[in-house]
Amino acid sequence: MARRCIYCICFGYTICWVSLLTVAYQRQQSISRVKLGKRKVNFVNRKCTSIRASMQSSDSGGSAAPIAPLQLESPIGQFLSQILISHPHLVPAAVEQQLEQLQTDRDADKEKEEPSASGTDLVLYRRIAEVKANERRKALEEIFYALVVQKFMDANVSLIPTIVPSSSDNSGRVDTWPTQEGKLESLHSSEAYEMIQSHLALILGNRLRDSTSIAQISKLRAGQVYAASVMYGYFLKRVDQRFQLEKTMKNLPQGIDNEEIKIQQERNPSVESSDESSFQNAQPHPEASSLSGGGFSAGGFRPGIKPSRLRTYVMSFDGETLQRCATIRSKEAVSIIEKHTEALFGRPEIVITPDGTVDTSKDELIKISFGGLRRLVLEAVTFGSFLWDVESYVDSRYHFVAN
Numbered sequence: 001m002a003r004r005c006i007y008c009i010c011f012g013y014t015i016c017w018v019s020l021l022t023v024a025y026q027r028q029q030s031i032s033r034v035k036l037g038k039r040k041v042n043f044v045n046r047k048c049t050s051i052r053a054s055m056q057s058s059d060s061g062g063s064a065a066p067i068a069p070l071q072l073e074s075p076i077g078q079f080l081s082q083i084l085i086s087h088p089h090l091v092p093a094a095v096e097q098q099l100e101q102l103q104t105d106r107d108a109d110k111e112k113e114e115p116s117a118s119g120t121d122l123v124l125y126r127r128i129a130e131v132k133a134n135e136r137r138k139a140l141e142e143i144f145y146a147l148v149v150q151k152f153m154d155a156n157v158s159l160i161p162t163i164v165p166s167s168s169d170n171s172g173r174v175d176t177w178p179t180q181e182g183k184l185e186s187l188h189s190s191e192a193y194e195m196i197q198s199h200l201a202l203i204l205g206n207r208l209r210d211s212t213s214i215a216q217i218s219k220l221r222a223g224q225v226y227a228a229s230v231m232y233g234y235f236l237k238r239v240d241q242r243f244q245l246e247k248t249m250k251n252l253p254q255g256i257d258n259e260e261i262k263i264q265q266e267r268n269p270s271v272e273s274s275d276e277s278s279f280q281n282a283q284p285h286p287e288a289s290s291l292s293g294g295g296f297s298a299g300g301f302r303p304g305i306k307p308s309r310l311r312t313y314v315m316s317f318d319g320e321t322l323q324r325c326a327t328i329r330s331k332e333a334v335s336i337i338e339k340h341t342e343a344l345f346g347r348p349e350i351v352i353t354p355d356g357t358v359d360t361s362k363d364e365l366i367k368i369s370f371g372g373l374r375r376l377v378l379e380a381v382t383f384g385s386f387l388w389d390v391e392s393y394v395d396s397r398y399h400f401v402a403n
Contacts, residue, residue: 068149069162070343074135077142084149091150095143099398102136109133140400141332145340147390148383157183160379163219163345163366173214175372184378188385191310192240196381198311199232203377204370211371219364222373223345226380230337233384235326241388242325243313253316329401333391340383 072081076098083094109132152159157180165172185193201208203225207215246252317325328334349362368376395401 066161067153068145068159070145070340072142072145074139074142076139077146080142080146084146084153088150088153091146095147095394096397098139098143099394102139103398105132106136137332140394140398141335141339143394144332144336144387144390147393148336148386151386151389152382155183155187157187157379157382160344160376162343163222165366171214171367173367173369173372175368175375177372177375179211179371179375181375181378184382187382188236189240189244191243191308192236192385194308195236195310196378198308199229199381200374200377203229204373207370208374211369211374213370214367215370215373216365216367218360219345219366220348220350220360222366222368222376223341223348225373226344226376227337227341229377229380230341230384230387231328233381234328234333234388235384236381237385237388238325239314240310243310252313330391330395332400333387336387337384 067084072078080091080094080098083091109129149159158177160177163174165174188196204210207213243252314322314325328337348360348364351359351362353359391401
């Protein structure tokens with residue numbers, strides 16, 4: 001049965017991105033051999049209730065916090081987890097070999113002819129093919145995740161661990177992680193970071209520069225904002241990549257150039273408000289509404305939003321182009337967003353009532369500073385940006401994204 005992500009149920013999207021993938025994965029092979037160069041590593045499969053690879057630092061005796069909140073389960077995922085811990089620079093080479101093996105397995109399955117006989121033999125054949133395809137899909141998801149984690153490691157940015165109250169903070173705050181805002185900012189182009197600042201202004205409102213005040217908010221709402229920010233980062237990297245290419249080729253639409261925008265603003269001070277009004281009418285922002293009533297106000301965010309070349313470029317898209325850019329291309333990427341968000345915030349105890357509303361009476365409240373919220377959103381946007389890069393890289397070697 002397909003499982004719909006609770007974070008997207010509460011957004012009220014017409015099409016829920018994070019409900020596209022059926023996650024009924026079958027039991028893995030009991031023993032799988034994975035090759036790295038001439039070396040062979042054996043992996044013994046474990047059931048879901050057993051210990052999983054947790055990406056913990058090997059020099060700490062297993063006592064250190066995991067380097068990523070999501071624990072990988074497949075043999076390939078566990079293998080990459082160990083490589084991330086011991087030799088992270090070897091992850092790309094390991095991934096290359098795993099993708100080659102997945103391609104070989106997929107080609108072999110395609111070459112097998114479907115039995116001509118009907119009945120039990122045909123059903124069994126199709127069932128085996130379905131199980132193998134699910135195994136490859138899960139391996140592909142965990143390759144995605146390992147590559148995203150490696151990108152954070154290369155940037156020397158630690159991922160936020162699973163959200164739980166800190167034992168070292170008497171106030172019960174969950175955000176004991178470092179801000180690392182400068183490092184996260186450097187991972188985006190200047191044009192993209194302008195839009196990220198606008199995204200933060202939509203969410204935090206007049207608390208954008210307040211880093212110390214504490215808010216008590218719903219963990220569900222925090223998870224909603226995180227998941228939506230990952231999707232926003234994915235979209236932002238996609239359009240920014242296109243923007244940078246057209247800028248290099250000097251093929252930007254007329255009026256996008258920075259100097260021309262400055263001239264327009266000097267001649268007509270109302271350009272900013274009219275442009276932003278048009279953008280808001282075309283693209284309602286679910287995060288702002290989801291946070292209302294969650295311990296702080298989303299009001300007052302408009303003054304923090306400023307026009308930028310990238311924003312103007314995006315507003316020049318027709319509806320079809322904008323819809324295409326805003327759509328996550330693969331089910332594997334959708335699944336990783338869901339799984340990472342759940343690993344970070346947990347699966348909330350939410351009940352969908354018979355009339356379709358969401359009963360949040362058992363939802364947990366957490367205490368977090370506005371600086372912690374800012375860090376949370378910045379990481380989510382960067383995660384989405386890395387996910388776009390990883391998806392494109394993997395698809396160039398193992399074609400799986402539908403046109």
